Amino acid sequence: MPTVSAKTGILENQNWEGNVNNQCDVKIYSLSTCIHCRDTKEFLRQCGIVYKCVDVDGLDSEERKRVLMELKQLSPECAFPTIVIGNNVIVGLQKKEIKEILGIK
């Protein structure tokens, strides 16, 4: 089962079953209350993809500011979920695009 780092709020799920070997880093910027964020996490789980996740609404103000600045640099869209796959940034649950980047059929 995944564990949440108390310091960063980042969900680590490296021990999940069905992980794809040698996959690139996947990170989700999400909100705990957002339905599209939940769908995205569920979709990646079903695909057996290992990911890190930060629920921005759960962060304290300093950490939130830092993460939002990081997110703003990644994408001018500033919306949730933002999914970073290697050097690719996807805003929203774009299943086709995510599958293509991850090489999932």
Added chain:
Amino acid sequence: MKVGQLYEVLTKSQKAKGYYFNRDKKRVFDLLEGLLINKERYGYMCCPCRLAAEDRLWDQDIICPCVYREPDVAEYGSCYCNLYVSQEWNEEKMPHAYVPERRPPEKRFRL
């Protein structure tokens, strides 16, 4: 207020305005739960799919039902969260397209 009560109240009041809940009740209840969490956190029912600035005035446009619901339902048959939809959307008489964020980018994050 409990989720079930909120569901009942909003079903009636919003139906009168021509808006319907997504027929996926589990999804609707998850979203309503998010609204109640935000009410508890911020004092107002901020959209669960957007980041609150914790400032009612700044977030006025995204207090549910948000000001973008009307144009989103008119164009896509659904609001940004898929909470409120049109009858046609529920009856699958139109595609269930991903609804892009209509809130202006400069309003989305307040650093």
